Amino acid sequence: LYLETGNAKAKALLDKWVPWAIANTTVGTNWSIPSDMKWTGQPANWNPSSPQPNTNLHVEVTVKGQDVGVAGAYARTLIAYAAKSGNTAAKNTAKGLLDALSASADSKGVSTPEKRGDYKRFDDVYNAADGQGLYVPNGWTGKMPNGDVIAPGKSFLDIRSFYKNDPDWPKVQAYLDGGPEPVFNYHRFWAQADIAMAYADYGTYFPQG
Structure with missing residues (x-):
């Protein structure tokens, strides 16, 4: 929505979420993304005519993992945000994730060892x-x-x-x-599809790499 229309509400949400997500992401050989989270506090009472920020609701990443499908979908979000906003950190993190996924490829697709x-x-x-x-x-x-x-x-x-x-x-x-x-090593179709679309998105919006 933000990429296609520049929607202000979507931008405000992403402006806050993207830096948090990047801060909890590691790229490179031992890459990882948020997996399990713990919530504390309470959300504000919902008032549709005057929505309030949830200042008393907090989240903490308790476990990080290497789910390749989620990483592909996450990279697509960063790519879309970076393409519209020009945010360099989002673009670089997306590329780092795509490079890590590429390094995890075998003859059947992209996967990591899973228990x-x-x-x-x-x-x-x-x-x-x-x-x-x-x-x-x-x-x-x-x-x-x-x-x-x-x-x-x-x-x-x-x-x-x-x-x-x-x-x-x-x-x-x-x-x-x-x-x-x-x-x-599992090669789930949805994961391979998300990864393929992430590669395509990056090539579309950042053809120079």
């Missing part, structure tokens, strides 16, 4: 006490396309047994058996 603790839930059956596990209502049954039976008492893995055919399945099984979290 996924939620694999631990693959073999959980439904537990009414905590609501965890695969919930199938009593009396309901069916079959997955591969023939796996869907019924109460089944786990996610029970109805998707084809996961066991993956050549990397032993790493997940070892984790379910009490071993370390498996580490994989």
Whole structure:
């Protein structure tokens, strides 16, 4: 919106958000962007006829990470802001992120090693006490396309047994058996698309680099 129209409200928001985001971003070999955040305080009571700043609401970055898809989308925001405002820090940070993403490319796309603790839930059956596990209502049954039976008492893995055919399945099984979290490189389509669009945006608005 700001890039296309110069909207003043969008500019005011970005003028405040972009420096904060850049201050919490690292580029280079060990690049990182905000991942988890902690909020404290309370927002001001909403008054649409006279909005007030949330001076008693604060945010702190508690964890930084290397989510390549989020980094691509974030770079696009910085690119759009820099293209309209001429902000050099935004442009340089966007380029730093794009360079870092390029360095993380392999034959399949852009990715970084990832731990996924939620694999631990693959073999959980439904537990009414905590609501965890695969919930199938009593009396309901069916079959997955591969023939796996869907019924109460089944786990996610029970109805998707084809996961066991993956050549990397032993790493997940070892984790379910009490071993370390498996580490994989994921190439998610949405992430690759966001990164590609970020490259295109940078080339469009800053063709000289």
